[in-house]
Amino acid sequence: xxxxxxxxxxxxxxxxxxxxxxxxxxxxxxxxxxxxxxxxxxxxxxxxxxxxxxxxxxxxxxxxxxxxxxxxxxxxxxxxxxxxxxxxxxxxxxxxxxxxxxxxxxxxxxxxxxxxxxxxxxxxxxxxxxxxxxxxxxxxxxxxxx
Ligand code: 5GP
Numbered sequence: 497x498x499x500x501x502x503x504x505x506x507x508x509x510x511x512x513x514x515x516x517x518x519x520x521x522x523x524x525x526x527x528x529x530x531x532x533x534x535x536x537x538x539x540x541x542x543x544x545x546x547x548x549x550x551x552x553x554x555x556x557x558x559x560x561x562x563x564x565x566x567x568x569x570x571x572x573x574x575x576x577x578x579x580x581x582x583x584x585x586x587x588x589x590x591x592x593x594x595x596x597x598x599x600x601x602x603x604x605x606x607x608x609x610x611x612x613x614x615x616x617x618x619x620x621x622x623x624x625x626x627x628x629x630x631x632x633x634x635x636x637x638x639x640x641x642x
Pocket of ligand 1: 511522523534535536538539591592599601602619620621
């Protein structure tokens with residue numbers, strides 16, 4: 497466990513753990529043996545995707561090397577698909593470590609956001625339309641599968 501999280505233990509009931517267990521629905525973009533990618537329900541821009549690890553890690557401090565590599569390779573796939581679907585070069589990769597940084601879900605994940613640092617929307621505030629999320633997930637998944 498990472499230094500700053502010594503008081504925090506991994507919560508098996510966190511929202512992303514529930515998704516991995518199949519207890520909560522989500523708009524899937526991609527999955528492999530070590531990672532899962534899905535649409536962020538409160539996006540900071542259209543096309544905001546989260547990549548989570550299948551390791552029970554709270555943040556970067558806990559991440560094992562093979563999962564770190566797998567998350568980055570999945571992030572790369574997502575970014576390439578976002579570039580194609582949204583016809584833009586600029587994709588933000590963001591990852592928060594600890595409540596002090598603004599982390600709200602304590603299961604390691606990377607944000608991939610088709611936006612600019614100057615235009616980024618507010619973090620985890622406004623729920624998106626599920627039809628739009630589903631449609632974007634389908635488009636991104638199709639590009640990745642092609
Ligand atoms: P963090 O603050 O931990 O870096 O990011 C957590 C992200 O999870 C936020 O961007 C938030 O919008 C997203 N989120 C929170 N609850 C849910 C949910 O139930 N489903 C999905 N798809 N995303 C969620």
